[in-house]
Amino acid sequence: MAGEFAFPPVTVTLSNQRETVTESVPHDPDQSVRIDPRRPRNLHVGQGGDRIDAYGEHPAGSGAAGLVPEEIRQYVTGDALSQIDWKATARLQAPHIREFETETSRQTVIAVDHRHTMEHGPDGQTMLDYAREVGLGYARAAESFDDPLGLYAIGDGGITVRRRPTSSARGYRHVRNALHDLAPTQAEGGAVDATSNRLSRPDATWSAARTLSTDDSAFAQTVAPFLADTDAYVHRIDSDPLFRAIRQLLAETSGEVWLVLLTADTGRNRLRDIASLVANEGATSRCFSPRGCCSTPTRWTT
Numbered sequence: 001m002a003g004e005f006a007f008p009p010v011t012v013t014l015s016n017q018r019e020t021v022t023e024s025v026p027h028d029p030d031q032s033v034r035i036d037p038r039r040p041r042n043l044h045v046g047q048g049g050d051r052i053d054a055y056g057e058h059p060a061g062s063g064a065a066g067l068v069p070e071e072i073r074q075y076v077t078g079d080a081l082s083q084i085d086w087k088a089t090a091r092l093q094a095p096h097i098r099e100f101e102t103e104t105s106r107q108t109v110i111a112v113d114h115r116h117t118m119e120h121g122p123d124g125q126t127m128l129d130y131a132r133e134v135g136l137g138y139a140r141a142a143e144s145f146d147d148p149l150g151l152y153a154i155g156d157g158g159i160t161v162r163r164r165p166t167s168s169a170r171g172y173r174h175v176r177n178a179l180h181d182l183a184p185t186q187a188e189g190g191a192v193d194a195t196s197n198r199l200s201r202p203d204a205t206w207s208a209a210r211t212l213s214t215d216d217s218a219f220a221q222t223v224a225p226f227l228a229d230t231d232a233y234v235h236r237i238d239s240d241p242l243f244r245a246i247r248q249l250l251a252e253t254s255g256e257v258w259l260v261l262l263t264a265d266t267g268r269n270r271l272r273d274i275a276s277l278v279a280n281e282g283a284t285s286r287c288f289s290p291r292g293c294c295s296t297p298t299r300w301t302t
Contacts, residue, residue, distance in 0.1 A: 004177060006032040036180060072098050106258050107165040108142040109150040110135045110175070111249060112182060113242055113263035116156060119184035127289075128184055131262035134288050135179050138260050143172045150253065151175045154245040155185035165253065246274050250281045257283040265289035 007029050015022040072088050075095035083097040112135055118128040135151075142149040146167055153161035161178050163171070242263060250257070259278055265271060271287060278285040 004032055004034045004181075034177075034180070072096050106145075107148045107150065107253065107255055108138060108258045108260065109152065109165060109249060109253060110138055110179075110260045111152045111154065111246060111262065112179065113154050113261075114160070114182045114184055115154065115241065116184050116187045117264050117266065126184075127264055128182065131288065132179050132182060135260070135262055136176060139172065139175050139179065149175055151178055152245060152249050153178065153182055154242050156188050156241060157185065158241050159245045159248065160185070162252075240270060243270060243274055243277070247277060250278065250283060259283055259285040261285060261287040263287065263289055 009026060009028040012025045012027055013022060014025065072085055073096065075084065075089075075097050079097050085096055085098040088096040088098065112128075112131055114128055114131075118126065118131065120127050121129070139149060139151075148165035148167045149172055150165035151161060151163040152159055161182075163175055163178060166172075246259075246261070249259070261274070263271070265287075275285060275287070
């Protein structure tokens with residue numbers, strides 16, 4: 001059985017040979033053991049046959065704490081000579097120095113989808129098992145860079161785990177433990193929303209409506225009223241647990257955010273909507289699924 005288990009307190013009883021004198025000494029070992037679940041052995045992180053260095057990526061300006069150039073200004077009495085920018089001095093024909101500012105750490109937030117759709121696959125090789133391994137890899141990378149690390153887990157009913165970004169040793173441990181403990185949730189009401197992934201996005205619907213507006217056929221007249229109503233798609237997005245959770249995650253996390261989304265790619269339209277939401281909030285995202293990987297610094301690409 002996978003999980004973390006603590007040893008209960010024990011009592012040591014001491015006695016002489018004839019048991020005429022006895023004494024009980026309580027002892028709390030304060031020890032625990034973690035049993036990891038079965039894990040996939042053939043994990044490949046990449047797109048198609050190409051591997052990507054997902055865990056080691058640390059873009060400039062979003063790396064570990066350090067110094068980054070801020071601006072160049074003219075030298076004044078009291079400035080350190082080591083700050084003089086000789087190239088700028090030669091170009092401007094007057095002493096100039098380059099000032100630096102402290103570079104902030106990148107906040108890594110892992111969002112794991114553990115809805116019932118992630119249960120597919122043999123024991124130890126389900127979609128959730130693969131997502132868990134990728135999440136643990138990112139957790140190790142964030143810890144190695146001393147980056148603040150957070151975790152949001154999303155089930156069929158919404159957010160089930162909420163760990164705000166932190167760079168403490170205890171915080172890293174809690175994220176790892178939470179990833180290990182994730183299990184697929186059950187679909188609410190026992191029904192699967194079979195139509196949510198088939199709904200067209202509003203931009204595609206509007207394009208089709210414009211095309212049919214110049215068509216006088218009976219087919220165009222029959223279909224046009226259905227294309228005129230795009231509220232159905234908007235309502236579906238607002239009720240989707242994953243979309244709603246990512247929106248809440250972004251609202252609760254301030255500063256520069258590197259969002260790692262681990263989910264199935266069965267709803268491509270929904271994933272594009274999530275990527276657009278992340279980009280509009282100024283965050284950077286990367287999505288992993290058992291069937292693909294999409295990187296979205298400013299937009300969602302496949």
